[in-house]
Amino acid sequence: xxxxxxxIIFIIIFIILYCFVFKILWIEKNPISYFYDEPKDSxxxxxxxxxxxxxxxxxxxAYNKYGFTxxxxxxSAQPFIAVQYLIKESEKRQTPNLYxxxxxxxxxxxxxxxxxxxxxVTDTMKFSKNKLDxxxxxxxxxNIKKEDYINYYFSQFLYHDIWKQPxxxxxxxxxxxxxxxxxxxxxxxxxxxxxxxxxxxxxxIELPEENKIVLQKLLNxxxxxxxxxLFIVPKRxxxxxxxxxxxxAISIIEDNKYNVLNFNLVNDFxxxxxxxxxxxxxxxVYGATKFTLYFSDYLSKNYELPDHRKDKNYLSWEEEYxxxxxxxxxxxxxxxxxxxxxxxxx
Amino acid sequence: MGLTSxxxxxxSIIVIVIYFITPKxxxxxxxxISSIFFLFYDNFSLYTIIQALVVLxxxxxxxxxxxxxxxxxxxxxxxxxxIGIILCLLLYLKYTNLFLTTLNHFCNLFNxxxxxxxxxxxxxxxxxxxxxxxxxxxxxxxxxxCKAQKNIFKCxxxxxxxxxxxxxxxxxxxxxxxxxxxxxxxxxxxxxSGLLRICFGFVKIMVISQRFAVIVDTxxxxxxxxxxxxILIAVLLFTLQLYSNFSGSIDIIMGISxxxxxxxxxxxxxxxxxxxxxxxxxxxxITLGAWLKDYIFYPLLKSNFMQSLNVxxxxxxxxxxxxxxxxxxxxxxxxxxxxxWHGGAYTFIIGTGLLQFIYIFLEDILQPVAxxxxxxxxxxxxxxxxxxYQNIRTYLLFSFSMIFFRASSVSNAIQIIKSIFxxxxxxxxxxFDLASKGGMLEFLIFIIAIFLVFIIEVLxxxxxxxxxxxxxxxxxxxxxxxxxLFLIIIxxxxxxxxxxxxxxxxxx
Numbered sequence: 001x002x003x004x005x006x007x008i009i010f011i012i013i014f015i016i017l018y019c020f021v022f023k024i025l026w027i028e029k030n031p032i033s034y035f036y037d038e039p040k041d042s043x044x045x046x047x048x049x050x051x052x053x054x055x056x057x058x059x060x061x062a063y064n065k066y067g068f069t070x071x072x073x074x075x076s077a078q079p080f081i082a083v084q085y086l087i088k089e090s091e092k093r094q095t096p097n098l099y100x101x102x103x104x105x106x107x108x109x110x111x112x113x114x115x116x117x118x119x120x121v122t123d124t125m126k127f128s129k130n131k132l133d134x135x136x137x138x139x140x141x142x143n144i145k146k147e148d149y150i151n152y153y154f155s156q157f158l159y160h161d162i163w164k165q166p167x168x169x170x171x172x173x174x175x176x177x178x179x180x181x182x183x184x185x186x187x188x189x190x191x192x193x194x195x196x197x198x199x200x201x202x203x204x205i206e207l208p209e210e211n212k213i214v215l216q217k218l219l220n221x222x223x224x225x226x227x228x229x230l231f232i233v234p235k236r237x238x239x240x241x242x243x244x245x246x247x248x249a250i251s252i253i254e255d256n257k258y259n260v261l262n263f264n265l266v267n268d269f270x271x272x273x274x275x276x277x278x279x280x281x282x283x284x285v286y287g288a289t290k291f292t293l294y295f296s297d298y299l300s301k302n303y304e305l306p307d308h309r310k311d312k313n314y315l316s317w318e319e320e321y322x323x324x325x326x327x328x329x330x331x332x333x334x335x336x337x338x339x340x341x342x343x344x345x346x
Numbered sequence: 347m348g349l350t351s352x353x354x355x356x357x358s359i360i361v362i363v364i365y366f367i368t369p370k371x372x373x374x375x376x377x378x379i380s381s382i383f384f385l386f387y388d389n390f391s392l393y394t395i396i397q398a399l400v401v402l403x404x405x406x407x408x409x410x411x412x413x414x415x416x417x418x419x420x421x422x423x424x425x426x427x428x429i430g431i432i433l434c435l436l437l438y439l440k441y442t443n444l445f446l447t448t449l450n451h452f453c454n455l456f457n458x459x460x461x462x463x464x465x466x467x468x469x470x471x472x473x474x475x476x477x478x479x480x481x482x483x484x485x486x487x488x489x490x491x492c493k494a495q496k497n498i499f500k501c502x503x504x505x506x507x508x509x510x511x512x513x514x515x516x517x518x519x520x521x522x523x524x525x526x527x528x529x530x531x532x533x534x535x536x537x538x539s540g541l542l543r544i545c546f547g548f549v550k551i552m553v554i555s556q557r558f559a560v561i562v563d564t565x566x567x568x569x570x571x572x573x574x575x576x577i578l579i580a581v582l583l584f585t586l587q588l589y590s591n592f593s594g595s596i597d598i599i600m601g602i603s604x605x606x607x608x609x610x611x612x613x614x615x616x617x618x619x620x621x622x623x624x625x626x627x628x629x630x631x632i633t634l635g636a637w638l639k640d641y642i643f644y645p646l647l648k649s650n651f652m653q654s655l656n657v658x659x660x661x662x663x664x665x666x667x668x669x670x671x672x673x674x675x676x677x678x679x680x681x682x683x684x685x686x687w688h689g690g691a692y693t694f695i696i697g698t699g700l701l702q703f704i705y706i707f708l709e710d711i712l713q714p715v716a717x718x719x720x721x722x723x724x725x726x727x728x729x730x731x732x733x734x735y736q737n738i739r740t741y742l743l744f745s746f747s748m749i750f751f752r753a754s755s756v757s758n759a760i761q762i763i764k765s766i767f768x769x770x771x772x773x774x775x776x777x778f779d780l781a782s783k784g785g786m787l788e789f790l791i792f793i794i795a796i797f798l799v800f801i802i803e804v805l806x807x808x809x810x811x812x813x814x815x816x817x818x819x820x821x822x823x824x825x826x827x828x829x830x831l832f833l834i835i836i837x838x839x840x841x842x843x844x845x846x847x848x849x850x851x852x853x854x
Contacts, residue, residue: 003534013828017828021835
């Protein structure tokens with residue numbers, strides 16, 4: 001019996017050490033992993049979607065201006081299948097007043113989902129039944145070979161030697177900071193790439209059947225859970241067919257009595273296509289600032305979102321904002337406040 | 347089911363747990379059921395069932411008959427029939443292509459315009475192992491050194507005990523039967539020791555062998571892109587890769603058996619520290635060597651033919667040389683059989699058979715010359731430098747023979763040997779890039795891995811490392827075990843792209 005207990009203690013210590021090492025050496029940080037760092041019931045808005053979320057919406061700026069807190073459950077090229085599971089994940093820790101769901105990838109073909117896109121969601125989720133369900137759902141729709149499935153359940157199989165890249169440890173230890181409460185600002189986000197504006201079409205092409213099923217499942221879940229949800233179509237360039245399929249998704253969502261805010265049809269914030277994009281799909285830090293100022297104002301006016309700016313428990317939000325300003329100065333040589341002033345004046 | 351696969355780990359855990367919770371008298375049945383499951387896991391069909399049944403029924407029925415009639419002519423007949431059936435099946439499944447290749451060579455030689463197409467035979471895992479194991483079982487019954495097993499299911503367990511089906515070692519009925527059929531109680535010390543040995547196996551395979559495999563496979567796979575030092579390094583590394591892979595898999599097999607309470611014979615005792623090829627083969631794949639000595643070499647040497655040859659040779663060549671000729675002839679036959687056992691191709695016959703015989707033959711006949719030279723030059727043969735020279739010489743000779751073992755054909759092996767002596771050029775990846783995968787840290791680990799092979803060898807030669815670790819106080823002991831576990835997790839080569847079924851010795 002004594003030996004049995006010894007063995008159990010050995011295993012427990014091993015698991016603790018393993019989790020520690022895994023955290024330091026392997027996990028690639030993205031907004032989903034930062035989401036877990038937030039205290040329980042501290043987020044007022046949960047914003048879910050692809051990289052448009054963490055590159056467009058400056059959460060700490062929104063907090064600084066209006067005092068509400070936003071958690072991003074976003075990852076690059078996030079498959080739309082993930083949304084339902086990420087809502088479930090957030091419900092375990094948070095009771096937000098509002099969910100914002102980015103539908104820019106609602107029309108993507110699931111059979112073409114890339115491994116990296118799935119992994120950025122599922123590898124970052126904490127181990128639970130919901131995580132396993134999320135993995136299964138993605139794999140069911142994808143064309144990934146069955147023999148490779150095990151690598152999704154045990155992600156360290158793939159990442160166990162990523163630690164050899166020198167950036168990983170410094171990144172995971174927080175030495176290389178590029179996320180501020182989910183908003184991403186690194187040197188890449190300062191790039192200005194000229195885009196040629198194309199008109200957003202109002203025509204409709206029917207969504208593929210499996211995309212419709214996934215969307216309807218999500219809508220049913222939201223209804224069942226009685227969640228307050230705003231769907232958005234972020235401002236960016238779309239392929240014509242993609243644009244038209246998204247319009248079909250919008251009509252389905254609106255038929256289910258939910259609001260959709262299509263920023264491609266909103267002209268109230270002045271995005272300059274020659275300066276405010278870093279590529280065809282993402283706003284740079286200048287565009288993101290314009291978008292955040294507009295959207296956070298819209299949210300504070302249209303939804304009941306509390307102001308925490310005087311609450312000492314939320315000091316970390318102000319600290320992150322200050323850090324963002326310092327780092328922006330380091331990266332661009334410019335003052336973030338003067339950037340804001342210019343935008344406010346415009 | 348590769349030894350380092352998750353499925354094998356889960357399978358082994360389930361078997362071990364069920365084994366220890368099962369009442370003593372039924373424990374052997376747990377091993378039998380799991381062995382049958384393992385045997386057919388990758389290859390279940392009527393064809394493979396028939397293969398297993400042929401070996402099992404021949405060994406079981408003829409074993410009983412030999413036991414009953416062993417001193418009579420009938421006994422001899424049953425003995426020949428039993429062994430003949432097992433051998434025929436083995437030859438049919440594993441050596442048809444060797445036969446067809448030889449026929450094709452003869453056709454070429456005599457300008458006959460006909461080519462026999464090579465065939466693929468679907469054989470069960472471990473057929474080369476359990477066929478020889480069951481042959482030794484029949485021979486031992488015939489010799490009267492063991493009794494035939496009356497329970498067919500127990501006979502089946504002896505034939506198919508699952509850990510050894512992957513890479514051996516060869517077991518003998520008398521040495522293993524009690525351990526196999528007696529139910530063992532859980533023993534904490536054996537459990538820890540076995541687990542530690544499994545960890546050592548994982549280090550050897552996943553941290554060391556797989557790391558070398560990247561370079562070896564790339565260079566051997568792109569021979570036209572490399573020459574000179576690149577080929578030489580691949581040749582030298584292959585020996586380390588092969589040894590780490592094979593001895594690592596044996597460690598896992600022995601570790602699982604130790605946990606269950608079954609003692610298997612050791613297969614390696616620091617072969618890389620051997621001073622001669624003769625010594626090397628006493629420490630490398632020990633159970634195969636012992637099997638061939640006991641069941642081929644000595645019976646052959648004591649056969650009437652060899653005895654009469656001995657007499658004749660002594661008359662013709664004198665006593666000293668004459669008595670050596672039957673010895674060398676028996677050795678030659680034994681080494682060719684070792685080569686054939688390794689695979690149905692001439693590369694194996696040359697690499698693990700003929701060349702090894704030539705080395706040992708030369709060692710034997712040149713020994714007096716070497717002694718004279720050493721005495722004349724007053725070389726201290728006990729000095730560290732001289733011993734190191736002997737170790738390096740043995741390593742180089744063995745590595746040279748392994749060119750044939752690793753090559754796809756004899757002509758391919760000759761091309762590799764020629765390439766070693768060409769200019770040191772590459773149109774493929776540079777050696778540093780291959781070893782480092784672009785990172786200095788990985789290159790450093792690669793270099794450490796090379797030293798680690800020899801450090802493990804020295805430690806194992808000095809005594810039982812696991813015993814020493816397990817004697818430490820709990821803090822030191824657990825620290826070492828955690829360090830080994832994280833060594834595997836952090837530095838191991840696994841994940842996508844790594845196939846756990848690629849055990850070099852699994853194919854035999």
